[in-house]
Amino acid sequence: MVSPILVSVARARDVLSVPFVSEVLVSLKTAAAVQEIVALAKEYLGQIYVDWALGSAVDDSEIDTVLALLNNGVSGLFVTSAVAEQIRARVPNARLVIKDGKDAAENICVSGETQVKIGKRRVFGFFDEPLQQIAKGYTAVIELDQLTKEYEDPGTKTPFVECYVAAMNTDRPDGLYTTLVTDSRNQALGLVYSSKKSIAEAMRTGTGVYQSRKHGLWYKGQTSGATQKLLQLELDCDSDCLKFVVEQAGAGFCHLDTDSCFGSSKGLAALEATLWDRKENAPEGSYTKRLFEDEKLLNAKIKEEADELVEAASKEEIAWEAADLVYFALARCAKYGVTLADIERNLDIKALKVTRRKGDAKPKYVEQKAAEKPKAPVNGDGRIVMNRVDATSASKEDIEKCLQRPIQKSADIMNLVTPIVEKVRKEGDAALVELTAKFDKVQLSSPVLNAPFPAEMMHISEDVRKAIDISFANIKTFHEAQNQAETLRVETCPGVVCSRFARPIERVGCYIPGGTAVLPSTSLMLSVPALVAGCKDIVFASPPGKDGRLTPEVVYVAHKVGAKCIVLAGGAQAVAAMAYGTESVPKCDKIMGPGNQFVTAAKMLVSNDSNAMCAIDMPAGPSEVLVIADKYADPDFVASDLLSQAEHGVDSQVILIAVDMTSAEIDQIDEAVHRQALQLPRVEIVRQCIAHSTTIIVNSYDEAFEMSNRYAPEHLILQIQDAEKWVDKVDNAGSVFVGAYSPESCGDYSSGTNHTLPTYGYARMYSGVNTTTFQKFITSQVVTKEGLKSIGKAVMDLAAVEGLDAHRNAVKIRMEKLGYI
Numbered sequence: 001m002v003s004p005i006l007v008s009v010a011r012a013r014d015v016l017s018v019p020f021v022s023e024v025l026v027s028l029k030t031a032a033a034v035q036e037i038v039a040l041a042k043e044y045l046g047q048i049y050v051d052w053a054l055g056s057a058v059d060d061s062e063i064d065t066v067l068a069l070l071n072n073g074v075s076g077l078f079v080t081s082a083v084a085e086q087i088r089a090r091v092p093n094a095r096l097v098i099k100d101g102k103d104a105a106e107n108i109c110v111s112g113e114t115q116v117k118i119g120k121r122r123v124f125g126f127f128d129e130p131l132q133q134i135a136k137g138y139t140a141v142i143e144l145d146q147l148t149k150e151y152e153d154p155g156t157k158t159p160f161v162e163c164y165v166a167a168m169n170t171d172r173p174d175g176l177y178t179t180l181v182t183d184s185r186n187q188a189l190g191l192v193y194s195s196k197k198s199i200a201e202a203m204r205t206g207t208g209v210y211q212s213r214k215h216g217l218w219y220k221g222q223t224s225g226a227t228q229k230l231l232q233l234e235l236d237c238d239s240d241c242l243k244f245v246v247e248q249a250g251a252g253f254c255h256l257d258t259d260s261c262f263g264s265s266k267g268l269a270a271l272e273a274t275l276w277d278r279k280e281n282a283p284e285g286s287y288t289k290r291l292f293e294d295e296k297l298l299n300a301k302i303k304e305e306a307d308e309l310v311e312a313a314s315k316e317e318i319a320w321e322a323a324d325l326v327y328f329a330l331a332r333c334a335k336y337g338v339t340l341a342d343i344e345r346n347l348d349i350k351a352l353k354v355t356r357r358k359g360d361a362k363p364k365y366v367e368q369k370a371a372e373k374p375k376a377p378v379n380g381d382g383r384i385v386m387n388r389v390d391a392t393s394a395s396k397e398d399i400e401k402c403l404q405r406p407i408q409k410s411a412d413i414m415n416l417v418t419p420i421v422e423k424v425r426k427e428g429d430a431a432l433v434e435l436t437a438k439f440d441k442v443q444l445s446s447p448v449l450n451a452p453f454p455a456e457m458m459h460i461s462e463d464v465r466k467a468i469d470i471s472f473a474n475i476k477t478f479h480e481a482q483n484q485a486e487t488l489r490v491e492t493c494p495g496v497v498c499s500r501f502a503r504p505i506e507r508v509g510c511y512i513p514g515g516t517a518v519l520p521s522t523s524l525m526l527s528v529p530a531l532v533a534g535c536k537d538i539v540f541a542s543p544p545g546k547d548g549r550l551t552p553e554v555v556y557v558a559h560k561v562g563a564k565c566i567v568l569a570g571g572a573q574a575v576a577a578m579a580y581g582t583e584s585v586p587k588c589d590k591i592m593g594p595g596n597q598f599v600t601a602a603k604m605l606v607s608n609d610s611n612a613m614c615a616i617d618m619p620a621g622p623s624e625v626l627v628i629a630d631k632y633a634d635p636d637f638v639a640s641d642l643l644s645q646a647e648h649g650v651d652s653q654v655i656l657i658a659v660d661m662t663s664a665e666i667d668q669i670d671e672a673v674h675r676q677a678l679q680l681p682r683v684e685i686v687r688q689c690i691a692h693s694t695t696i697i698v699n700s701y702d703e704a705f706e707m708s709n710r711y712a713p714e715h716l717i718l719q720i721q722d723a724e725k726w727v728d729k730v731d732n733a734g735s736v737f738v739g740a741y742s743p744e745s746c747g748d749y750s751s752g753t754n755h756t757l758p759t760y761g762y763a764r765m766y767s768g769v770n771t772t773t774f775q776k777f778i779t780s781q782v783v784t785k786e787g788l789k790s791i792g793k794a795v796m797d798l799a800a801v802e803g804l805d806a807h808r809n810a811v812k813i814r815m816e817k818l819g820y821i
């Protein structure tokens with residue numbers, strides 16, 4: 001803020017007589033006035049200076065006065081060098097303006113004259129000819145009385161207008177002043193022009209009045225009703241732009257009925273507008289309205305989101321959780337009439353403080369964690385321990401809570417993903433390159449690598465090559481066995497033969513995740529079945545590493561399966577490129593593969609767009625495992641299986657159902673989890689995953705399977721006696737690992753089963769990826785004359801019931817020719 005005048009007043013209450021308070025210097029003659037000044041300083045933050053007139057000896061109570069002023073919004077103290085000496089240890093130099101003597105700090109002064117410096121601004125006081133000094137670039141200290149006395153006719157020639165006009169310069173031929181209009185939060189509303197006359201009118205009426213270049217004086221809102229209350233006037237740093245700070249009424253500043261000529265507000269301002277609107281007139285079913293009405297719910301959500309923010313680890317999660325917390329916090333503010341401007345004023349006051357509290361957390365927050373969650377993953381002693389629930393005594397609700405997956409924020413994710421998908425659809429390769437730079441921090445020259453893939457991009461060790469080759473062979477063998485190459489033929493009745501035969505889907509897209517961990521194994525799991533099914537074009541997509549290169553193992557697999565190309569992109573943008581095609585990415589008929597929530601949301605989105613004509617395999621999200629164990633299980637084996645999925649991501653979940661086990665037996669598993677977890681490089685991810693993972697104690701195997709079927713895990717591991725005998729009990733699961741020596745890792749890599757599996761309970765209705773995922777099935781039939789005789793009448797009768805005569809005719813015409821009717 002720059003003002004051409006610092007208006008000097010004798011008493012705090014005189015501040016209120018200074019219109020559109022620019023900057024005011026209040027004289028402090030008695031300590032009793034402090035409270036009054038503090039109240040004003042909080043209101044006119046950053047605009048109040050205090051002239052210390054209490055004498056030159058500063059005792060302890062006066063130090064308190066200094067601190068009270070500076071801690072509560074007073075911008076600076078005008079003091080003598082004697083006073084400055086005594087308070088310097090407690091007050092930063094930048095907050096002192098020395099009135100006399102030479103000062104070593106940036107604030108200079110010339111003894112005997114009243115020139116001082118506030119920051120880089122020169123301030124001169126009490127002139128005979130203030131306007132001349134203002135014109136030279138000084139801020140003038142002018143007594144309020146002097147100002148009002150010198151300019152007797154404030155209606156037409158207000159002293160303030162004169163001061164502003166003297167300070168301003170313009171290089172416009174029409175002599176008008178460029179004027180920026182903002183709200184009190186400094187959000188730009190629009191750009192207009194002012195003249196001396198319009199400024200005078202604005203000050204006289206206390207409203208937004210400008211100078212239209214075509215129509216003369218422009219009283220904003222006179223016809224539209226979108227009027228403005230003028231709050232403040234400021235100049236920019238070189239005095240060639242005026243700023244009107246206003247309170248806008250009506251539809252907004254812009255003639256297009258938006259808040260601002262630069263478009264509608266976004267972010268916090270938009271959220272605030274929505275919250276206030278919901279407060280006034282929320283539609284039925286509005287969640288925000290429910291929050292306003294249910295204080296308990298609102299407060300619980302604030303605490304829940306604060307906890308989630310504390311637990312978030314990645315940049316993306318922290319931003320996500322912080323946004324949630326801000327939403328609920330602002331809802332509470334709106335409920336009690338607190339605006340963003342109020343919050344920001346508080347922040348600014350705090351920023352002006354010269355003394356700070358130590359900043360320790362209150363004891364209840366420090367102690368609470370340890371007391372509330374004795375078995376929490378980040379408990380007092382830092383142990384990584386699963387939660388534990390005894391189903392034999394716990395309530396149904398408590399058990400259900402343990403079986404709930406970490407929340408996926410699908411609606412919000414859709415809002416993030418939709419513009420990404422749209423952008424790639426419209427702008428193709430250019431968007432792909434831009435979004436990869438944005439999200440993966442890699443600047444690519446081309447987003448696609450076409451086959452044949454250069455050998456130097458497939459440099460891998462001999463051991464890894466062998467491992468890939470073994471896994472490739474096993475996956476191929478198992479998926480070939482699933483290939484229904486033979487045509488299925490059935491004579492349903494004499495002369496009627498129905499058939500079904502498989503055909504490969506022509507062009508398939510395989511998404512290989514690469515955000516938190518590079519997963520070459522997923523490239524095998526997707527492309528080998530595609531190869532077996534006979535797909536013509538196999539397209540890979542995977543985010544490039546920070547060096548812009550693809551993982552060599554992924555390139556090697558692409559080469560082995562004869563992939564057409566590799567798209568160097570991840571997330572929603574990769575899915576969109578394969579769904580719609582770009583200049584260099586072939587459009588795919590179906591997209592397979594797991595991924596994070598952006599990938600999953602984008603897959604859902606494109607599969608719902610009939611213009612994309614693109615199918616997807618299934619929603620495959622964060623990995624999960626459910627282990628059923630009994631007392632015969634090796635605690636180390638059980639712990640290792642739980643951890644192998646826990647390390648995938650913070651939103652993964654692992655569940656242990658302990659059948660008829662004692663606390664001591666379960667303690668052994670807990671101990672093994674903690675011990676093994678600490679050895680893992682991804683221990684911090686594991687720690688967070690274990691936080692929402694539980695051991696559930698049940699009495700019987702039947703109960704365990706009933707619970708597991710309800711949860712429908714992606715992976716089910718059976719570490720129980722006679723495990724194979726129990727497989728019949730499995731109704732819902734992506735893939736089952738039977739017995740002590742079948743760790744889930746085998747299925748992840750090399751045994752031959754597929755690891756792209758339904759998560760989040762979708763195992764109730766979806767299968768994991770398999771050979772048929774890459775095929776479609778076509779049926780055919782041959783109906784002979786004899787066959788027509790068998791079913792002709794039935795067809796005609798049913799067509800008649802449906803009133804579809806053409807259907808009926810198609811049979812009738814033949815039956816008549818054959819003489820059957």
Ligand SMILES: NC(=O)c1ccc[n+]([C@@H]2O[C@H](COP(=O)([O-])OP(=O)(O)OC[C@H]3O[C@@H](n4cnc5c(N)ncnc54)[C@H](O)[C@@H]3O)[C@@H](O)[C@H]2O)c1
Nearest residue numbers: 439513514515516543570571594595596620622623756757
């Ligand atoms: N169910 C299964 O069969 C299976 C198999 C393997 C992996 N997985 C799961 O797949 C997931 C892989 O996730 P990942 O993150 O490691 O890799 P990913 O490849 O799925 O996602 C990384 C991409 O997300 C995009 N992205 C990141 N932040 C973004 C943001 N703020 N806005 C828009 N886009 C953003 C980036 O483009 C990045 O390339 C894990 O949850 C893992 O458990 C599941």
Ligand SMILES: N[C@H](CO)Cc1c[nH]c[nH+]1
Nearest residue numbers: 519521522623624748755
């Ligand atoms: N377990 C994951 C599927 O949920 C797949 C995977 C890849 N690499 C290791 N694990």
Ligand SMILES: [Zn+2]
Nearest residue numbers: 623644645748
């Ligand atoms: Zn895994």
